[in-house]
Amino acid sequence: MDKEAWDLTCRWHIQKVKNFYSDQWCDLKDALEELLKLFMITLRIVLSPFAWILILAVELRCYYKQLKTYDKESRERVRKHIERSEKN
Numbered sequence: 001m002d003k004e005a006w007d008l009t010c011r012w013h014i015q016k017v018k019n020f021y022s023d024q025w026c027d028l029k030d031a032l033e034e035l036l037k038l039f040m041i042t043l044r045i046v047l048s049p050f051a052w053i054l055i056l057a058v059e060l061r062c063y064y065k066q067l068k069t070y071d072k073e074s075r076e077r078v079r080k081h082i083e084r085s086e087k088n
Helices: 003-069 072-087
Strands: none
Touching: none
């Protein structure tokens, strides 16, 4: 038996196996990455109305706190500004 040929055969086979598993691992990582992206898009679509409602509630609360501190003249200015904006 030719020892050098056998050694080359074993090394060649090891390289093929390494490349095969390396390709499979890269494909698995790519598939998981795409799946995660799809999950994030789906989550964003599903949760966006809730996030919008939460943001709206926080903004309304801030506006209310601000307007609560205004006196009558300042509230009238805000009212006029809103009415002007609604006409446009």
